[in-house]
Amino acid sequence: MNELFNKPYEAKEFEEAIYKQWEESGYFNPDNLPERKDDKGPFTIIMPPPNANGHLHAGHALFITLEDIITRYKRMRGYKALWIPGADHAGFETQVVYEKKLEKEGRSRFKMDPQELFDEIMAFTLENKQYMEQEVKRMGASCDWSRERFTLDADIMKKVQGTFAKMYEDGLVYRGLRTVNWCTKHQTSLSDVETESVEKMDKLYYIKYGPFVVATVRPETIFGDVAVAVNPNDDRYKQYIGSVIEVENPNGKLILKVIGDDSVDIEFGTGALKVTPAHDNNDFALAQKHGLEHIITIDQFGKLNEKAGKYAGMKIAEAREKVVADLEVMGLIEKIEDYKHQVPTCYKCSTTIEPRLLPQWFVKMSSQGGSASGGQSLAEMAAKAVDDGRIEFIPDNYRKIFLYWMNNTIDWNISRQIVWGIPIPAKLCNECDFAAPDLEDEISACPKCGGEVRKDADTFDTWFSSGQWPLLTLDFPDGKDFKTYYPTDVMETGHDLIFKWIPRMVIFGLYLANEVPFKTVYMHGLVNDAKGKKMSKSKGNVINPIDLIDKFGTDALRMGLIIGNTPGNDTALDENKIKGYRNFANKIWQATRFVLMNSEGVDFTKTPTLTDRDKEVLEELRVVKEQTTKELDNFLIHLAAENLYHYFWHTFADKIIEENKGRLKGEDEVDKYAAQYVLNEILRTSIKMLHPLMPFITEEIYGNLPGNDGKILMVEEW
RNA sequence: GGACUCAUAGCUCAGCUGGUUAGAGCGUUCGAUUCACAUUCGAGAGGUCACAGGUUCGAAUCCUGUUGGGUCCACCA
Numbered sequence: 021m022n023e024l025f026n027k028p029y030e031a032k033e034f035e036e037a038i039y040k041q042w043e044e045s046g047y048f049n050p051d052n053l054p055e056r057k058d059d060k061g062p063f064t065i066i067m068p069p070p071n072a073n074g075h076l077h078a079g080h081a082l083f084i085t086l087e088d089i090i091t092r093y094k095r096m097r098g099y100k101a102l103w104i105p106g107a108d109h110a111g112f113e114t115q116v117v118y119e120k121k122l123e124k125e126g127r128s129r130f131k132m133d134p135q136e137l138f139d140e141i142m143a144f145t146l147e148n149k150q151y152m153e154q155e156v157k158r159m160g161a162s163c164d165w166s167r168e169r170f171t172l173d174a175d176i177m178k179k180v181q182g183t184f185a186k187m188y189e190d191g192l193v194y195r196g197l198r199t200v201n202w203c204t205k206h207q208t209s210l211s212d213v214e215t216e217s218v219e220k221m222d223k224l225y226y227i228k229y230g231p232f233v234v235a236t237v238r239p240e241t242i243f244g245d246v247a248v249a250v251n252p253n254d255d256r257y258k259q260y261i262g263s264v265i266e267v268e269n270p271n272g273k274l275i276l277k278v279i280g281d282d283s284v285d286i287e288f289g290t291g292a293l294k295v296t297p298a299h300d301n302n303d304f305a306l307a308q309k310h311g312l313e314h315i316i317t318i319d320q321f322g323k324l325n326e327k328a329g330k331y332a333g334m335k336i337a338e339a340r341e342k343v344v345a346d347l348e349v350m351g352l353i354e355k356i357e358d359y360k361h362q363v364p365t366c367y368k369c370s371t372t373i374e375p376r377l378l379p380q381w382f383v384k385m386s387s388q389g390g391s392a393s394g395g396q397s398l399a400e401m402a403a404k405a406v407d408d409g410r411i412e413f414i415p416d417n418y419r420k421i422f423l424y425w426m427n428n429t430i431d432w433n434i435s436r437q438i439v440w441g442i443p444i445p446a447k448l449c450n451e452c453d454f455a456a457p458d459l460e461d462e463i464s465a466c467p468k469c470g471g472e473v474r475k476d477a478d479t480f481d482t483w484f485s486s487g488q489w490p491l492l493t494l495d496f497p498d499g500k501d502f503k504t505y506y507p508t509d510v511m512e513t514g515h516d517l518i519f520k521w522i523p524r525m526v527i528f529g530l531y532l533a534n535e536v537p538f539k540t541v542y543m544h545g546l547v548n549d550a551k552g553k554k555m556s557k558s559k560g561n562v563i564n565p566i567d568l569i570d571k572f573g574t575d576a577l578r579m580g581l582i583i584g585n586t587p588g589n590d591t592a593l594d595e596n597k598i599k600g601y602r603n604f605a606n607k608i609w610q611a612t613r614f615v616l617m618n619s620e621g622v623d624f625t626k627t628p629t630l631t632d633r634d635k636e637v638l639e640e641l642r643v644v645k646e647q648t649t650k651e652l653d654n655f656l657i658h659l660a661a662e663n664l665y666h667y668f669w670h671t672f673a674d675k676i677i678e679e680n681k682g683r684l685k686g687e688d689e690v691d692k693y694a695a696q697y698v699l700n701e702i703l704r705t706s707i708k709m710l711h712p713l714m715p716f717i718t719e720e721i722y723g724n725l726p727g728n729d730g731k732i733l734m735v736e737e738w
Numbered sequence: 739g740g741a742c743u744c745a746u747a748g749c750u751c752a753g754c755u756g757g758u759u760a761g762a763g764c765g766u767u768c769g770a771u772u773c774a775c776a777u778u779c780g781a782g783a784g785g786u787c788a789c790a791g792g793u794u795c796g797a798a799u800c801c802u803g804u805u806g807g808g809u810c811c812a813c814c815a
Binding site (some may be wrong): 418 | 740741742743744749750751752753754756762763764765771773774775778779780808810811812813814815
């Protein structure tokens with residue numbers, strides 16, 4: 021027996037070497053897997069590329085564990101298992117992280133040259149990418165590093181830009197002028213999924229407005245008002261519709277149209293609505309419908325401009341206070357009420373979103389206008405793929421959530437006013453509204469008016485590139501991998517990406533490749549602290565997975581993350597729990613030691629003479645194997661892990677080993693061999709079944725089992 | 739306002755398509771331990787499965803409602 025077993029299992033002493041052994045074997049790459057009679061063909065998972073802007077957190081640890089379990093299981097079952105790792109430049113996310121760093125250093129991106137800023141963030145990202153990769157390896161990930169991709173690889177950027185141009189030609193991308201979600205801190209627009217509604221207490225001001233009283237929370241926007249809207253069915257006001265009124269404000273007088281629109285709620289406020297097209301999404305829509313002009317009165321920094329007269333230069337909050345005070349003096353405030361409502365905020369900095377009128381590139385999602393194929397919009401195409409079962413969700417309820425979102429989604433703003441991203445390859449005219457893709461930099465003058473053109477300085481929303489990730493990593497459209505491994509089998513990701521990422525991938529997959537990008541979506545929940553509270557830096561309850569690995573080993577951490585964690589639900593990460601699975605690892609170690617001690621020099625090729633009890637025990641093993649197989653096939657990973665844990669410890673170690681001790685010491689050689697045979701058989705099978713869950717210790721043990729010299733468990737048959 | 743989800747032992751949670759005395763880990767109580775393992779072993783205490791109805795021979799499990807958490811979505815200014 022190897023003297024390794026003379027002391028407790030110390031994960032630290034083995035894991036690095038084992039990972040190296042796996043890497044050197046080449047088996048992470050399915051093209052190198054040994055031939056098998058029961059070859060089941062390709063099985064593919066694309067790793068959600070971690071943001072290359074920091075270290076791994078507990079959520080990463082969970083998804084790596086889940087995906088690795090699935091990959092290892094499939095590989096052992098005879099699939100050509102491919103798991104492609106990657107790294108995401110994570111546009112806005114990373115820029116936000118980097119801006120915080122700049123802030124600490126007393127610097128600001130707004131005082132930097134864009135190229136200089138880009139280069140700095142690139143250096144920062146490449147450094148963090150390395151940490152991230154090392155940490156993914158420490159988790160035991162059996163992914164194919166030879167296929168690793170980064171979202172800013174040159175060829176990937178080119179393909180992403182090509183998609184943009186193609187969509188433009190198909191009428192699925194357009195340049196539109198409308199109010200967009202503007203973060204005044206980060207100085208960029210955001211898509212609707214990048215804002216977060218927050219409940220806020222505000223005042224609702226009732227302002228005398230000509231013959232009306234209008235209710236508003238934003239009196240500082242009155243200088244951008246162009247109309248008053250009322251419901252055509254409102255008997256109080258309908259006689260005014262179509263007329264022009266004059267209203268007073270602290271800067272003088274405003275001439276406003278009175279329009280009638282069904283969208284105005286008769287019950288709310290006074291039933292009369294002031295219309296500010298440039299600074300409110302609804303008002304913008306009204307203005308489009310009724311042909312009203314836009315008056316911009318607030319600038320990109322959230323300050324009032326010259327159109328606001330004496331309030332010019334003031335910030336929104338300050339201007340609001342002053343305007344109200346002045347209106348009060350003029351006797352134009354009828355009343356002020358407390359008002360609780362939801363306001364959209366930047367999901368990164370919680371700054372209130374300022375609707376801002378800005379031309380941007382949009383992806384046409386729903387059906388008016390352009391269509392993707394067969395007259396279907398992108399959203400309809402994606403909804404159909406889920407509706408008819410080409411894509412399944414685990415757990416199933418995400419299906420409904422997905423469909424609801426798809427049926428209600430709005431056009432997707434893909435322009436970002438940040439440097440960290442893939443440049444939008446487009447030319448914009450300085451004189452007119454001409455805007456078009458220009459991949460080869462061929463447009464030097466405006467084809468519409470002959471005016472000067474400039475390069476679009478914006479970059480793509482990061483989800484525009486990561487939405488194409490399954491295609492990009494598999495070398496769509498001509499690569500060998502694309503033909504072999506697309507569509508992929510499973511997309512495993514956090515439930516927070518149900519809108520940001522999953523729909524985009526479905527859309528691009530269907531639009532570009534005419535086929536769903538994956539068949540199953542497995543969604544995991546959040547990893548919370550031991551008390552079930554969300555981890556956050558400010559609360560100081562963040563658990564670093566690498567610390568836990570250092571303390572208890574990767575295998576223990578993996579078990580702790582999996583057991584008791586059902587798909588879609590949040591899980592609590594408790595150090596004591598991990599400690600328990602560290603003890604389990606040692607239990608496996610000790611049981612192995614015992615079996616090996618009693619197997620010295622035994623030839624296991626002989627047929628044993630089994631007792632009835634032996635047969636019963638082996639039958640029990642067969643049932644466990646059958647059950648585990650079924651559970652893993654159905655992604656019931658938590659059940660498989662818990663059942664194997666229980667079987668190994670409380671059935672195999674506590675009962676079977678104990679009841680065989682006498683036979684091993686006995687004089688009856690035939691009976692002794694039967695016992696040795698049974699114990700070896702159970703140990704060997706258990707180690708195999710445990711491998712996807714606890715890859716390191718099982719690999720180490722497997723090589724030490726009789727007759728296994730030089731074998732690699734990772735590619736053994738299930 | 740809408741959708742989704744959860745409510746099971748002191749704590750964290752399993753319990754798949756309904757089927758004999760409801761499970762795990764941790765914690766707790768009592769005991770053991772030179773014999774693979776104190777990162778151990780044995781024994782025990784502890785739950786009217788949120789509440790109220792219903793379906794069924796039978797429900798923690800399915801249906802309806804109520805209460806209380808959580809998450810997400812939504813332009814009522």
